[in-house]
Amino acid sequence: MNDYNLHVDPETQEKSYKRFAPRDGEQIGAIDFNNFQFNADTSNYLKFVCESVVEKHEDEILSLIAQEADSLAGKLCSEKTGFCQVSSHSEL
Template sequence: MAQMRFLLIVVFALACSASHDPHILRCLVCQKLVEEIEFEVQKVDPRKKVDVGSYRIDANGNQDQRAVPYARSELHLTEVLETICNKMDDYVRATYKSSGELTVLKLITNDGKLNEDMGKVDVIQDSDLNRSLKFYCEGIVEENEEAIVRLFSQKEDDIDIKLCTESAKLCSITLEKEQELSENDEL
């Protein structure tokens, strides 16, 4: 833990100061939000089920209940959304050294290693210590909670595009394509 704190201090000390369009930043935060929710859903045992439906008994003495996978249930997704924005504390704003393009980067990956892309970026020193990332995340969740639950419960493809571009209208298709091209160039 002490090593990680030291690493974070070093990263912030070496960071450069810059500002970028908040619309692009909100788009990037939305995409990272989708990644974090997907990670939380994948962590749940796929065999775990939860009963959903009505507890009322109909005229025939039956209840309208069925077991659904817990991971993508409305119950689990709602629980995830309550705390998911705390994960934004693990992210920093940065720009790619090669293109100057803004990105939101997780410092430590989910497997506990330093993000390999840290050498490819200049971290943006932020007077609010990137609290705005969490603020944007909370706003996105609050404004789009129903869409998030619907998309994840139905296990949609391309949730980042459906949520961030189509539903929340935070990303433009042009921005999406530019990022894909940039990521392909980085590889």
């Protein structure tokens, strides 16, 4: 979670948490850091929220893993938890 922070889209003002640092060997295009709002407490907050979501939906997660479901991430994100919406500019 240390590589994510609040991002405000300069055109739509939509707020989302986005990755600003590459993973090992990954190339991330040009990033305008002016659109990020860096806060030292963000990674702790995101970690807490993610752990809470996993804890709340533990049974559904285990059920999907046990079924070896196709597109597990999409099913967890949209069908089981309702946290994700299909968006043309979503980059989480």
